[in-house]
Amino acid sequence: MNLQYISDSKGQTTGVFIPINEWNDLKNKYKNIEQEEISVPEWHKDLVLKRLEDYKQNPSSALDFDSAMDDIEKEL
Template sequence: MKLQYISDSQGVTIGVYIPITEWNALNADIEHEETDNVLQWHKDIVSDRLVSFKKNPEEAIDFDTAMDEIEKSL
Protein backbone atom coordinates (compact mmCIF):
# COMPACT_ATOMS: atom_id res chain seq x y z
CA MET A 1 0.00 0.00 0.00
CA LYS A 2 1.37 3.40 -0.98
CA LEU A 3 0.47 5.66 1.95
CA GLN A 4 1.51 9.28 2.26
CA TYR A 5 1.63 10.77 5.74
CA ILE A 6 0.48 14.34 6.23
CA SER A 7 2.26 16.41 8.87
CA ASP A 8 1.56 19.78 10.44
CA SER A 9 4.09 22.64 10.59
CA GLN A 10 5.73 21.07 13.66
CA GLY A 11 6.21 17.70 11.99
CA VAL A 12 3.40 15.94 13.85
CA THR A 13 1.56 13.41 11.69
CA ILE A 14 -2.05 14.54 11.40
CA GLY A 15 -3.33 12.42 8.54
CA VAL A 16 -2.76 9.74 5.97
CA TYR A 17 -3.41 9.84 2.25
CA ILE A 18 -4.55 6.56 0.70
CA PRO A 19 -4.83 6.36 -3.11
CA ILE A 20 -8.47 6.07 -4.13
CA THR A 21 -8.03 2.72 -5.89
CA GLU A 22 -6.61 1.21 -2.70
CA TRP A 23 -9.33 2.85 -0.58
CA ASN A 24 -12.05 1.43 -2.82
CA ALA A 25 -10.53 -2.05 -2.54
CA LEU A 26 -10.37 -1.79 1.27
CA ASN A 27 -13.90 -0.44 1.45
CA ALA A 28 -15.25 -3.25 -0.72
CA ASP A 29 -13.56 -5.84 1.52
CA ILE A 30 -15.09 -4.27 4.64
CA GLU A 31 -18.59 -4.12 3.15
CA HIS A 32 -18.29 -7.73 2.04
CA GLU A 33 -17.20 -8.86 5.52
CA GLU A 34 -20.04 -6.97 7.20
CA THR A 35 -22.72 -8.65 5.13
CA ASP A 36 -21.09 -12.06 5.47
CA ASN A 37 -21.48 -11.87 9.27
CA VAL A 38 -25.23 -11.25 9.13
CA LEU A 39 -27.29 -14.40 9.54
CA GLN A 40 -29.46 -15.26 6.55
CA TRP A 41 -32.68 -15.24 8.55
CA HIS A 42 -31.89 -11.67 9.64
CA LYS A 43 -31.38 -10.67 6.01
CA ASP A 44 -34.69 -12.34 5.13
CA ILE A 45 -36.57 -10.38 7.80
CA VAL A 46 -35.11 -7.07 6.62
CA SER A 47 -35.90 -7.94 3.01
CA ASP A 48 -39.51 -8.82 3.90
CA ARG A 49 -39.91 -5.58 5.83
CA LEU A 50 -38.56 -3.54 2.91
CA VAL A 51 -41.01 -5.21 0.53
CA SER A 52 -43.84 -4.50 2.97
CA PHE A 53 -42.80 -0.86 3.32
CA LYS A 54 -42.62 -0.36 -0.43
CA LYS A 55 -46.14 -1.76 -0.81
CA ASN A 56 -47.61 0.33 2.04
CA PRO A 57 -45.35 3.28 2.93
CA GLU A 58 -48.26 5.10 4.58
CA GLU A 59 -48.28 2.46 7.35
CA ALA A 60 -44.74 3.31 8.46
CA ILE A 61 -44.28 5.30 11.65
CA ASP A 62 -41.44 7.62 12.55
CA PHE A 63 -38.76 6.76 15.09
CA ASP A 64 -40.15 8.92 17.91
CA THR A 65 -43.61 7.41 17.58
CA ALA A 66 -42.15 3.91 17.61
CA MET A 67 -40.10 4.68 20.72
CA ASP A 68 -43.18 6.13 22.46
CA GLU A 69 -45.12 2.94 21.72
CA ILE A 70 -42.28 0.77 23.01
CA GLU A 71 -41.97 2.81 26.22
CA LYS A 72 -45.73 2.56 26.85
CA SER A 73 -45.51 -1.24 26.68
CA LEU A 74 -42.72 -1.43 29.27
Protein backbone atom coordinates (compact mmCIF):
# COMPACT_ATOMS: atom_id res chain seq x y z
CA MET A 1 0.00 0.00 0.00
CA ASN A 2 1.39 3.37 -1.00
CA LEU A 3 0.38 5.65 1.90
CA GLN A 4 1.45 9.26 2.21
CA TYR A 5 1.59 10.78 5.67
CA ILE A 6 0.54 14.40 6.14
CA SER A 7 2.36 16.44 8.80
CA ASP A 8 1.86 19.85 10.36
CA SER A 9 4.54 22.55 10.65
CA LYS A 10 5.88 20.88 13.82
CA GLY A 11 6.36 17.53 12.11
CA GLN A 12 3.41 15.87 13.84
CA THR A 13 1.50 13.43 11.64
CA THR A 14 -2.01 14.79 11.19
CA GLY A 15 -3.38 12.56 8.46
CA VAL A 16 -2.85 9.85 5.88
CA PHE A 17 -3.48 9.95 2.15
CA ILE A 18 -4.58 6.67 0.58
CA PRO A 19 -4.58 6.55 -3.24
CA ILE A 20 -8.16 6.20 -4.53
CA ASN A 21 -7.57 2.86 -6.26
CA GLU A 22 -6.25 1.38 -2.99
CA TRP A 23 -9.17 2.92 -1.07
CA ASN A 24 -11.61 1.32 -3.50
CA ASP A 25 -9.86 -2.04 -3.04
CA LEU A 26 -10.23 -1.67 0.75
CA LYS A 27 -13.92 -0.79 0.39
CA ASN A 28 -14.48 -3.91 -1.72
CA LYS A 29 -12.62 -6.12 0.75
CA TYR A 30 -14.18 -4.63 3.90
CA LYS A 31 -17.76 -3.82 3.02
CA ASN A 32 -18.48 -1.72 6.15
CA ILE A 33 -15.21 0.25 6.19
CA GLU A 34 -17.05 3.57 5.83
CA GLN A 35 -19.43 2.78 8.67
CA GLU A 36 -18.72 5.19 11.55
CA GLU A 37 -20.54 3.30 14.28
CA ILE A 38 -18.51 0.53 15.88
CA SER A 39 -20.60 -2.17 17.45
CA VAL A 40 -19.13 -4.22 20.28
CA PRO A 41 -20.85 -7.57 20.87
CA GLU A 42 -22.50 -8.00 24.26
CA TRP A 43 -20.33 -11.02 25.09
CA HIS A 44 -17.21 -8.82 24.66
CA LYS A 45 -18.64 -6.24 27.03
CA ASP A 46 -19.60 -8.95 29.53
CA LEU A 47 -16.11 -10.43 29.40
CA VAL A 48 -14.44 -7.06 29.99
CA LEU A 49 -16.76 -6.29 32.89
CA LYS A 50 -16.06 -9.73 34.43
CA ARG A 51 -12.31 -9.22 34.13
CA LEU A 52 -12.59 -5.75 35.63
CA GLU A 53 -14.55 -7.13 38.56
CA ASP A 54 -11.98 -9.93 39.05
CA TYR A 55 -9.20 -7.34 39.08
CA LYS A 56 -11.03 -5.15 41.61
CA GLN A 57 -11.41 -8.13 43.92
CA ASN A 58 -7.77 -9.23 43.58
CA PRO A 59 -5.52 -6.54 42.02
CA SER A 60 -2.34 -8.38 43.00
CA SER A 61 -3.20 -11.15 40.52
CA ALA A 62 -2.64 -8.83 37.55
CA LEU A 63 0.67 -8.54 35.74
CA ASP A 64 2.13 -5.20 34.82
CA PHE A 65 2.67 -4.55 31.11
CA ASP A 66 6.41 -5.27 31.09
CA SER A 67 5.99 -8.58 32.93
CA ALA A 68 3.19 -9.63 30.60
CA MET A 69 5.32 -8.80 27.54
CA ASP A 70 8.27 -10.74 29.00
CA ASP A 71 6.03 -13.78 29.47
CA ILE A 72 4.73 -13.54 25.91
CA GLU A 73 8.21 -13.15 24.44
CA LYS A 74 9.45 -16.24 26.31
CA GLU A 75 6.83 -18.32 24.48
CA LEU A 76 7.75 -17.07 21.01
